[in-house]
Amino acid sequence: MPTESSAPVARPPAAAEPGLNRPLAELPAACEVLVVGAGPAGSAAARVLAQAGLDVVLVDQHAFPRDKVCGDGLIPDAHRALERLGLLDEVMAQAHAVDHMTAVAPRGGRVDVPGRLAVLPRRILDLILCRAAVEAGARLHAPLRFVAPLEEAGPHGPVVVGARLSAGGQERSLRARHVVLATGAVPQALRAAGMCLRRAPSGVALRGYLRHRTLAAPPSGLVVVWHRRLPNGYGWIFPCGDGLYNIGVGVEHRHARRDDAAADAPDGMGDVNLRAMLEDFGRIHPLAGTLLRDGAWESPLKGAPLRCSLSGARYARPGLLVAGEALGSTYALTGEGIGKALETGVLAADRLIEARRAGWDEATLVARHAEAIAALQPRHDVYERACIVNRRPWLADLVVWSARRSPRRIRRLSGILDETDLPSELVSWRSWLRLLVRRD
Ligand SMILES: Cc1cc2nc3c(=O)[nH]c(=O)nc-3n(C[C@H](O)[C@H](O)[C@H](O)COP(=O)(O)OP(=O)(O)OC[C@H]3O[C@@H](n4cnc5c(N)ncnc54)[C@H](O)[C@@H]3O)c2cc1C
Incomplete structure (x- = not known):
C-alpha cells in the first residue's frame, strides 16, 4: 500500500498555469465580491457573479491547477449544474462518461443502476471551473490564504467588509462589499470567520489513482461496494479512462450528528484506519484486489474530511455568505458533493445579484440566502437517514x-x-x- 511519501507519483504536479494565478502584489485594494476558495462552489459563484457584471476577486490557498482528494464521480446533479454554467461540453470532452453505477451488496449481489455519469480527476475539473470564472471576468489570486474577515460595526452588530489574506509570510487586506466563503470541508476558514458550529467532519475518505490496462473484465460503470468489513462506509472504484482508476474507501462519522458537538471539540475520528479499510476492500472485492495487487500507483493515497447534511455551519452573517461543502452541502450516504457545491455556489451568487438589483439590506440578504439553503434541507435529511445502509x-x-x-x-x-x-x-x-x- 503506498503512502504519501513512498508511492511513486507518475504524474508530476503540474506547474501553475501561466497567466491564471495572479500574485499577492497585484491584489486590488477593494472589490465588490470576494470569493474565497476556487473549488466547484467558489468558481461557480465567481463565474455567475462575473457574468452578471460584478467585480469579483477569487482567491485560493493553492495555485491552479491543484489536486483535490475526491472520488471524481460526476453524478446527474453535477451534469445539470455544469449545463447551467455553460461548461458541460467542455467538461465532458475530457471526462470518462459511463451510463450506470454498479451497486455491490455484502453477499455479492449486484445491480446496475442507469444514470448520466462521468469521472474526471479534480485536478482537471477544478482547473476548467476556475478558468471559466476568470474568462467571465473574475480575477483569480493564488496562492492566497484567507486569514480572517475584516469587520466593521453595523446597525445590528459587526458586518464583514472584506478579508485579511496572506501569502509567503506577507499579509494584505482586501475590502469587499460581500464575501462568499467556499472553503470546503476543512473547517479552519469557517472557524476564523465565526461560522463554524461543529469542527468534526461528517466523515472521512481516502483515495488513490491506480493504472491497470490489462484487466480481464474492466468495469464499465462506477462501482460502489458495501460490506460488513467496510463498517459504516463503503468502497468505490471509479474508472477515469485509459486504464486509470480512482479507488477509495469512505466512512461516516458516527459521533458527529447534526450540530450537537461543540464547535471546537476534537474531531473524534482518530480511531478510523482508512488504509486498513482499503486493504480489506482488496480482500473482499475481487476487482479491488486485482487493482491493489497488480495496478501501478499513479499518486499517493490521500485522505480528506467530508461535511454533509447542511449541518455544522451557519449559512450567512451580514456581509458574508457560505457556499459548498463549508455549508455541509455534500450528500450523506453517497458522499457526492460536486454537484451540490456547484448548486450552492450558484445559489449564493444568485442571491447577491438579486440583492444588488433589489437593493436589499444585509439582514434581508442573510435571510434569503438562509431560506434558499434551508429549502434543500428535507432532501438532505432523507439522505442522512438513509445512511443506515452504511451501518x-x-x-x-x-x-x-x-x-x-x-x-x-x-x-x-x-x-x-x-x-x-x-x-x-x-x-x-x-x-x-x-x-x-x-x-x-
Ligand atoms: C475522498 C473523497 C471522495 C469524494 N468523492 C466524490 C465523488 O466521487 N463525487 C462527488 O460529487 N463528490 C465527492 N466528494 C465530495 C467532494 O469532493 C466535495 O463535495 C466538493 O469538493 C466540495 O466542493 P467545494 O467547492 O465546496 O469545496 P472544495 O472542493 O474543497 O474547494 C475548497 C477550496 O477552498 C480552498 N481553501 C480552503 N481553505 C482556504 C483558505 N483559508 N484560504 C483560501 N482558500 C482556501 C481550498 O484550497 C479549495 O480549493 C468526495 C470527497 C472526498 C473527501
Whole structure:
C-alpha cells in the first residue's frame, strides 16, 4: 500500500498555469465580491457573479491547477449544474462518461443502476471551473490564504467588509462589499470567520489513482461496494479512462450528528484506519484486489474530511455568505458533493445579484440566502437517514435483491441517482418490509 511519501507519483504536479494565478502584489485594494476558495462552489459563484457584471476577486490557498482528494464521480446533479454554467461540453470532452453505477451488496449481489455519469480527476475539473470564472471576468489570486474577515460595526452588530489574506509570510487586506466563503470541508476558514458550529467532519475518505490496462473484465460503470468489513462506509472504484482508476474507501462519522458537538471539540475520528479499510476492500472485492495487487500507483493515497447534511455551519452573517461543502452541502450516504457545491455556489451568487438589483439590506440578504439553503434541507435529511445502509450493510443486500426482481425498483434507484426520487425506501422498517414482500 503506498503512502504519501513512498508511492511513486507518475504524474508530476503540474506547474501553475501561466497567466491564471495572479500574485499577492497585484491584489486590488477593494472589490465588490470576494470569493474565497476556487473549488466547484467558489468558481461557480465567481463565474455567475462575473457574468452578471460584478467585480469579483477569487482567491485560493493553492495555485491552479491543484489536486483535490475526491472520488471524481460526476453524478446527474453535477451534469445539470455544469449545463447551467455553460461548461458541460467542455467538461465532458475530457471526462470518462459511463451510463450506470454498479451497486455491490455484502453477499455479492449486484445491480446496475442507469444514470448520466462521468469521472474526471479534480485536478482537471477544478482547473476548467476556475478558468471559466476568470474568462467571465473574475480575477483569480493564488496562492492566497484567507486569514480572517475584516469587520466593521453595523446597525445590528459587526458586518464583514472584506478579508485579511496572506501569502509567503506577507499579509494584505482586501475590502469587499460581500464575501462568499467556499472553503470546503476543512473547517479552519469557517472557524476564523465565526461560522463554524461543529469542527468534526461528517466523515472521512481516502483515495488513490491506480493504472491497470490489462484487466480481464474492466468495469464499465462506477462501482460502489458495501460490506460488513467496510463498517459504516463503503468502497468505490471509479474508472477515469485509459486504464486509470480512482479507488477509495469512505466512512461516516458516527459521533458527529447534526450540530450537537461543540464547535471546537476534537474531531473524534482518530480511531478510523482508512488504509486498513482499503486493504480489506482488496480482500473482499475481487476487482479491488486485482487493482491493489497488480495496478501501478499513479499518486499517493490521500485522505480528506467530508461535511454533509447542511449541518455544522451557519449559512450567512451580514456581509458574508457560505457556499459548498463549508455549508455541509455534500450528500450523506453517497458522499457526492460536486454537484451540490456547484448548486450552492450558484445559489449564493444568485442571491447577491438579486440583492444588488433589489437593493436589499444585509439582514434581508442573510435571510434569503438562509431560506434558499434551508429549502434543500428535507432532501438532505432523507439522505442522512438513509445512511443506515452504511451501518447495516445487510440492507444493501435487501435493496439489491429487491431491485433485481423488479425493473420498477431499478428505475427508482436510477431516480434517486438523478434526484427525481428520494432514497425514502431506505429509511423505515415499513419500507424495508415492503421491499421484502412486494414484487412491483
Ligand atoms: C475522498 C473523497 C471522495 C469524494 N468523492 C466524490 C465523488 O466521487 N463525487 C462527488 O460529487 N463528490 C465527492 N466528494 C465530495 C467532494 O469532493 C466535495 O463535495 C466538493 O469538493 C466540495 O466542493 P467545494 O467547492 O465546496 O469545496 P472544495 O472542493 O474543497 O474547494 C475548497 C477550496 O477552498 C480552498 N481553501 C480552503 N481553505 C482556504 C483558505 N483559508 N484560504 C483560501 N482558500 C482556501 C481550498 O484550497 C479549495 O480549493 C468526495 C470527497 C472526498 C473527501
